Amino acid sequence: xxxxxxxxxxxxxxxxxxxxxxxxxxxxxxxxxxxxxxxxxxxxxxxxxxxxxxxxxxxxxxxxxxxxxxxxxxxxxxxxxxxxxxxxxxxxxxxxxxxxxxxxxxxxxxxxxxxxxxxxxxxxxxxxxxxxxxxxxxxxxxxxxxxxxxxxxxxxxxxxxxxxxxxxxxxxxxxxxxxxxxxxxxxxxxxxxxxxxxxxxxxxxxxxxxxxxxxxxxxxxxxxxxxxxxxxxxxxxxxxxxxxxxxxxxxxxxxxxxxxxxxxxxxxxxxxxxxxxxxxxxxxxxxxxxxxxxxxxxxxxxxxxxxxxxxxxxxxxxxxxxxxxxxxxxxxxxxxxxxxx
Amino acid sequence: xxxxxxxxxxxxxxxxxxxxxxxxxxxxxxxxxxxxxxxxxxxxxxxxxxxxxxxxxxxxxxxxxxxxxxxxxxxxxxxxxxxxxxxxxxxxxxxxxxxxxxxxxxxxxxxxxxxxxxxxxxxxxxxxxxxxxxxxxxxxxxxxxxxxxxxxxxxxxxxxxxxxxxxxxxxxxxxxxxxxxxxxxxxxxxxxxxxxxxxxxxxxxxxxxxxxxxxxxxxxxxxxxxxxxxxxxxxxxxxxxxxxxxxxxxxxxxxxxxxxxxxxxxxxxxxxxxxxxxxxxxxxxxxxxxxxxxxxxxxxxxxxxxxxxxxxxxxxxxxxxxxx
Numbered sequence: 001x002x003x004x005x006x007x008x009x010x011x012x013x014x015x016x017x018x019x020x021x022x023x024x025x026x027x028x029x030x031x032x033x034x035x036x037x038x039x040x041x042x043x044x045x046x047x048x049x050x051x052x053x054x055x056x057x058x059x060x061x062x063x064x065x066x067x068x069x070x071x072x073x074x075x076x077x078x079x080x081x082x083x084x085x086x087x088x089x090x091x092x093x094x095x096x097x098x099x100x101x102x103x104x105x106x107x108x109x110x111x112x113x114x115x116x117x118x119x120x121x122x123x124x125x126x127x128x129x130x131x132x133x134x135x136x137x138x139x140x141x142x143x144x145x146x147x148x149x150x151x152x153x154x155x156x157x158x159x160x161x162x163x164x165x166x167x168x169x170x171x172x173x174x175x176x177x178x179x180x181x182x183x184x185x186x187x188x189x190x191x192x193x194x195x196x197x198x199x200x201x202x203x204x205x206x207x208x209x210x211x212x213x214x215x216x217x218x219x220x221x222x223x224x225x226x227x228x229x230x231x232x233x234x235x236x237x238x239x240x241x242x243x244x245x246x247x248x249x250x251x252x253x254x255x256x257x258x259x260x261x262x263x264x265x266x267x268x269x270x271x272x273x274x275x276x277x278x279x280x281x282x283x284x285x286x287x288x289x290x291x292x293x294x295x296x297x298x299x300x301x302x303x304x305x306x307x308x309x310x311x312x313x314x315x316x317x318x319x320x321x322x323x324x325x326x327x328x329x330x331x332x333x334x335x336x337x338x339x340x341x
Numbered sequence: 342x343x344x345x346x347x348x349x350x351x352x353x354x355x356x357x358x359x360x361x362x363x364x365x366x367x368x369x370x371x372x373x374x375x376x377x378x379x380x381x382x383x384x385x386x387x388x389x390x391x392x393x394x395x396x397x398x399x400x401x402x403x404x405x406x407x408x409x410x411x412x413x414x415x416x417x418x419x420x421x422x423x424x425x426x427x428x429x430x431x432x433x434x435x436x437x438x439x440x441x442x443x444x445x446x447x448x449x450x451x452x453x454x455x456x457x458x459x460x461x462x463x464x465x466x467x468x469x470x471x472x473x474x475x476x477x478x479x480x481x482x483x484x485x486x487x488x489x490x491x492x493x494x495x496x497x498x499x500x501x502x503x504x505x506x507x508x509x510x511x512x513x514x515x516x517x518x519x520x521x522x523x524x525x526x527x528x529x530x531x532x533x534x535x536x537x538x539x540x541x542x543x544x545x546x547x548x549x550x551x552x553x554x555x556x557x558x559x560x561x562x563x564x565x566x567x568x569x570x571x572x573x574x575x576x577x578x579x580x581x582x583x584x585x586x587x588x589x590x591x592x593x594x595x596x597x598x599x600x601x602x603x604x605x606x607x608x609x610x611x612x613x614x615x616x617x618x619x620x621x622x623x624x625x626x627x628x629x630x631x632x633x634x635x636x637x638x639x640x641x642x643x644x645x646x647x648x649x650x651x652x653x654x655x656x657x658x659x660x661x662x663x664x665x
């Protein structure tokens with residue numbers, strides 16, 4: 001099934017998330033806005049500490065509060081505002097409407113319970129099925145994610161599964177109640193490339209079959225290129241550029257997106273060519289910069305970049321970027337005396 | 342450059358490293374033979390558990406091989422003797438994967454870098470201090486960093502400290518055991534560029550272990566692909582990517598996602614089913630036979646040996662015949 005752009009399943013509006021620590025308030029997410037439509041894969045890319053996982057966890061409300069706080073913003077899932085929802089309401093949503101798969105499947109499965117039982121637990125919690133039916137359903141889920149001998153495997157403990165199998169079991173569990181939104185937080189980072197290819201294949205298959213919307217959180221741009229419909233690039237707690245996969249890879253406008261793509265060795269790169277690296281490291285979100293978060297590392301930084309946060313500029317349909325260089329009054333590269341643009 | 346590369350620095354001859362575990366013998370490295378030339382970067386790729394880190398540790402003397410010979414500059418190394426291990430450590434150093442676990446949190450950067458020089462009784466105390474400053478500047482840090490502790494640094498900076506420590510005793514050969522896989526993309530390229538510059542400046546030889554094939558292709562002159570303790574294919578990096586011959590290498594290379602959506606859409610991905618089998622009590626035939634899409638009866642019966650198919654391109658597979 002093709003993605004349906006009219007059928008919005010999740011919308012995040014101006015979300016801010018802060019953590020109160022002894023050192024002060026860490027502003028992990030500083031105004032994130034995006035929509036997710038049925039059957040689409042939205043990839044959120046960024047380096048560690050850019051707030052991509054915090055955004056995802058806030059959608060599930062998995063961050064302990066305190067220390068986490070949501071000073072402003074809305075997260076609307078169906079007709080529920082998650083920011084205002086109580087824990088009891090959240091328990092009804094988690095697993096049923098939105099579910100999540102994590103990076104490290106071993107720490108997310110209960111090592112003392114059989115895999116089948118853990119899936120049955122989720123099904124019984126959300127539906128009125130009896131245990132026998134739920135068990136049959138769990139085995140169906142396991143076979144859906146291509147686990148051989150699902151009946152036998154359901155009776156085993158997580159330690160008897162290999163890394164790839166555990167990730168499959170996690171996906172089976174996440175999909176057991178047909179959620180509208182599946183959040184995959186670095187689902188393949190802990191896996192080997194050949195297993196990663198298997199899991200990515202499986203996620204693509206599931207997207208076709210169940211029409212679930214997927215938020216794919218990753219730092220691997222290769223994974224993004226092979227799976228995503230739309231991409232949001234995050235840096236220092238903000239989305240700096242969003243667009244379709246082609247927009248981001250071929251028509252990108254933000255200097256950070258460009259630098260990120262250039263820092264990867266291309267397929268036909270010669271050894272003599274140096275990789276373009278981004279000097280410095282991301283800003284400290286305890287004391288976020290007044291202007292653009294990327295200003296300190298940006299090769300094309302202007303005076304205004306340090307003073308004021310850039311607004312969002314629309315480049316094409318569904319393609320936006322937050323950078324002062326895109327302002328209509330911005331002087332051209334030559335006028336600013338840049339050598340190489 | 343080309344004639345320099347022909348000089349063999351380290352040569353591995355039929356090296357095995359077995360571990361006794363409950364339930365049998367774990368053959369982490371099984372009959373591996375290859376040469377590392379002076380001044381080159383030898384890439385070593387494979388999935389987790391294939392023995393690439395163990396092989397890296399054998400080549401630098403952390404583990405002594407169960408059987409087989411290591412020859413360094415024509416001299417045989419007997420790494421069971423403490424004395425020869427000590428003198429070999431002066432020439433071979435290692436950079437570890439995890440920059441958080443590989444630096445002692447209770448030592449200052451200066452003492453971390455100096456430790457090797459002290460052990461090998463290099464220079465006097467004053468000169469050692471100066472060397473620390475030189476090394477810090479060489480890897481892109483400041484001399485002010487010398488008295489700080491590792492927790493005050495980011496991952497990329499810690500990896501630079503690890504590199505400075507490895508360079509301190511002026512080694513000739515450095516084993517880079519996944520030096521960038523714990524780092525972010527934009528920091529990875531900084532470290533890769535640094536390793537590349539240092540190689541040119543100091544004439545180092547690297548054994549570069551990684552599972553990120555795009556990076557390995559970029560940095561390496563030659564690449565060895567490992568599967569379950571065996572080297573299954575070895576060729577120059579261009580040759581390996583253009584003319585991939587072993588079915589496992591083909592699957593491995595096709596599984597790597599390319600950061601380019603249109604190339605991704607066109608690419609045919611070979612998905613091999615199943616997982617890497619346990620290296621304990623491996624099968625009689627080819628280790629890859631159980632997952633290989635092209636396996637035949639012969640593959641299950643006998644182990645293929647690494648043979649030269651085209652000059653400089655070695656493959657261990659029954660299905661690949663030498664081209665004449």
